[in-house]
Amino acid sequence: MEPRKLYYFDNNATTRVAPEVVEAMLPYLTEHWGNPSSAYQFGRGVARPLDQARAQLAALINAEPREITFTSCGTESNNTAIHSALLTQPGKRHILTTAVEHSATLKFSQQLQKRGYEVTFLPVEPDGTLDIHLLEKSLRPDTAIVSLMWANNETGVLFPLEEVAAICRSRGVLVHTDAVQTAGKLKLDVRELGIDFLSLSAHKLHAPKGIGLLYIKRRTKFMPYVVGGSQEQGRRGGTENVPYIIGFGRAAELALEHQEDENVRVRALRDRLEKTLLKTIPGVSRNGHRERRLPNTSNLAFAGVEAEGILMLLDQLGICASSGSACTTGSLEPSHVLTAMGLPPARARSSVRLSLGRYNTAEEVDYLLKHLPGIIARLRAASPAAEAVPVRAPKAAAAR
Ligand SMILES: *Cc1c(COP(=O)(O)O)cnc(C)c1O
Numbered sequence: 001m002e003p004r005k006l007y008y009f010d011n012n013a014t015t016r017v018a019p020e021v022v023e024a025m026l027p028y029l030t031e032h033w034g035n036p037s038s039a040y041q042f043g044r045g046v047a048r049p050l051d052q053a054r055a056q057l058a059a060l061i062n063a064e065p066r067e068i069t070f071t072s073c074g075t076e077s078n079n080t081a082i083h084s085a086l087l088t089q090p091g092k093r094h095i096l097t098t099a100v101e102h103s104a105t106l107k108f109s110q111q112l113q114k115r116g117y118e119v120t121f122l123p124v125e126p127d128g129t130l131d132i133h134l135l136e137k138s139l140r141p142d143t144a145i146v147s148l149m150w151a152n153n154e155t156g157v158l159f160p161l162e163e164v165a166a167i168c169r170s171r172g173v174l175v176h177t178d179a180v181q182t183a184g185k186l187k188l189d190v191r192e193l194g195i196d197f198l199s200l201s202a203h204k205l206h207a208p209k210g211i212g213l214l215y216i217k218r219r220t221k222f223m224p225y226v227v228g229g230s231q232e233q234g235r236r237g238g239t240e241n242v243p244y245i246i247g248f249g250r251a252a253e254l255a256l257e258h259q260e261d262e263n264v265r266v267r268a269l270r271d272r273l274e275k276t277l278l279k280t281i282p283g284v285s286r287n288g289h290r291e292r293r294l295p296n297t298s299n300l301a302f303a304g305v306e307a308e309g310i311l312m313l314l315d316q317l318g319i320c321a322s323s324g325s326a327c328t329t330g331s332l333e334p335s336h337v338l339t340a341m342g343l344p345p346a347r348a349r350s351s352v353r354l355s356l357g358r359y360n361t362a363e364e365v366d367y368l369l370k371h372l373p374g375i376i377a378r379l380r381a382a383s384p385a386a387e388a389v390p391v392r393a394p395k396a397a398a399a400r
Contacts (some may be wrong), residue, residue, distance in 0.1 A: 007319040007364050009022060011357030012153045012181060012205075012297060017247070018225050018358075020207040021330035023248035035317075036240055037231065046242055053249025057213060060252040061179075062189040069214045069235045070245055074180040075104035075199030077214040078147070080225040080236075081176040081197035082108060087115065088221040089174075092144035098122040098130065098159075099340040101149050102178060106336070109147075118142075127289040128157035128344050130333055136167050137376045145174045145197075150246075151181040154337040154353055155159075155288030157299025158186075165194045174220070178293035180204050183355060184255035185262050185294050202244065206358065207251035211244035258358055264354050267295035271353065273365050274298040281373050287338055301351045302344070305379045310352055321355050 004299070034043035035139075036050050054065040071077045082095060082105070097109055099121040109119045120138050124130055130148075139146070146168050148159050161177055168175045176197035179188060184205045190198055198215040202208060216222050216235065228237020278284050283303035302310060307323035314321055323335070334348030343351070 003032045004318050006316070007367055009324050009354045009356060009360070009364075009368065010320045011360075012156075012353065012355035013098070013322055014209065015201045015206045015357055016359055017208055017256055018251060020254060021207050021247045023251045025243045025247040027271075028187045028246050036242065037229070049246055049345045050240060050242060052228050053072060053245045053252075055201070056249035056252045060183065060188060060256060061215060062191050064218065065216050066219055066233065067190075067215055069216055069232045070240065071214055071236055072210055072238075072241070072247075073212040074102075074178065074199050074204070075212075076225065077201070077212045078102070078104040078176070078178050078323050079197035080214050081199065081216075082112070083225045084197075084216075084221075084223045086112070086175070087223040092142045093117050094140050094143045095119045096122070096135070096138055096140075096143050096173075097148045098124060098148060100124050100128065100152055100154075101147070102153055102180070105149070118124045121162070121363055124157075124340050126153045127292075128152060128287070128341050129289050129292055130159045130164075132163050132167070134177055135164060139167070139171055139173060141184055143171075143173050147176040147178070149178040149181070151179075151185070151294050152180050152288070152337060154335055155299045155341075156181070156225055156294035156355075157288045158292050158294070160181075160192055161195070171196055181294060182382065184259065185296060190215055190217070202248040202251060205248075205251045205255055207247045208244050209239055211248050213248070214375055262358065263295050266358070266360065269360055269362065270296055270298055270354075270356050273356075273369065274368050277372065280369075281376050284341075287341065287343065287348075294324060296356045299338075299351055299355045300354070301347045302376050303347070303350060304383060305350050305376060307350055307352050309379045310372075310375060313379070314368075314371070317367075317371055319371070323349075 032046055034046050034287045036043060036047040038044060054068050058065045059066050071080060090297065095109055095112065095117060097105055113119045122135060122138060146164065147341060148164060150161050165175050175195045177195055180201045181204060182188060182290050183200050196217045198211050202211040222235060224235050224237065226237050231238060231240055277300060285301050287299040287301055311321060311323060334345045337350055338348035
């Protein structure tokens with residue numbers, strides 16, 4: 001039987017591993033399986049390709065190779081940056097972050113709060129953007145670190161990292177950014193940005209799951225989170241995940257090559273998809289700022305229908321999309337991101353995220369556009385509350 005065609009519109013959850021990445025990794029799973037810390041040639045020989053991968057990733061973010069520390073994932077990178085800032089500045093016990101962070105920052109900060117640290121979770125505007133003056137006012141003399149995501153995984157909304165970094169630098173406060181969603185989609189330049197820590201995850205960049213990195217600016221005081229051997233300049237214990245690091249490096253190279261495509265071709269696909277849905281289906285509205293967001297993400301509310309129902313019917317057609325972040329799917333709680341933007345729970349629960357990527361085609365967008373209007377009509381007809389659905393989208397502030 002032919003495998004069913006997959007229509008994958010969930011690239012913010014994870015991405016297909018690029019064939020070039022698989023190809024680059026294979027020799028390190030088969031022939032070159034030595035330990036780079038070994039003294040003999042068979043092991044030591046793996047150290048050089050490891051350095052090459054580090055250089056490829058440094059090039060992606062305009063860092064120096066020695067500023068790159070490999071970790072097991074984006075989550076570990078976020079935890080590590082915050083943890084280090086607290087340990088290296090024992091007198092500072094305040095963390096400044098936002099209410100819309102990925103759970104890798106949010107839950108870790110909440111746990112630290114239980115351990116006696118103080119955390120400010122900044123609210124966001126109805127369009128998901130950040131009030132920079134509020135951030136400035138919330139800085140305290142005992143703020144150890146400001147940790148902000150660059151691009152939101154649910155809405156794609158971008159935070160003004162350059163401005164945040166400038167403010168923090170002038171106040172002598174460390175800055176970390178979770179740039180997991182930004183990599184490969186927008187230009188990343190840590191020099192220009194002037195930040196201290198930056199997290200990336202390979203599986204959002206067409207490489208495998210279970211590998212990430214933390215950029216640590218030169219001369220930044222640092223304490224490891226995973227303690228053990230002296231790998232990664234003593235910054236992260238554990239034998240290097242050689243094949244995955246090699247794959248991550250190749251993915252970084254490809255990301256640079258495809259960055260332009262992501263901004264032109266993928267953006268055009270996303271815009272056509274979004275515009276058509278807004279125009280052809282009544283009661284649809286966008287969540288998040290229209291311009292200040294990633295070129296691949298569209299988060300839409302379908303008034304009067306539960307996202308769960310939409311996703312189930314899409315799934316039957318081989319279409320993958322999501323509501324909220326994948327990490328919270330299965331719970332009936334409305335998305336914490338949309339809730340923080342002030343969306344009423346019903347609208348948050350009717351919201352679907354469509355996230356495109358390198359491998360999406362115009363035909364796939366056509367397929368989605370052909371089926372989604374019927375799905376919404378069908379669900380509305382079946383819903384007992386259907387009469388209450390306004391034909392026009394409610395004029396919520398977040399729709400701007
Ligand atoms: C996926 C994601 C993470 C977590 O990365 P993992 O490698 O899955 O741990 C962190 N932050 C953002 C914004 C993400 O989208």
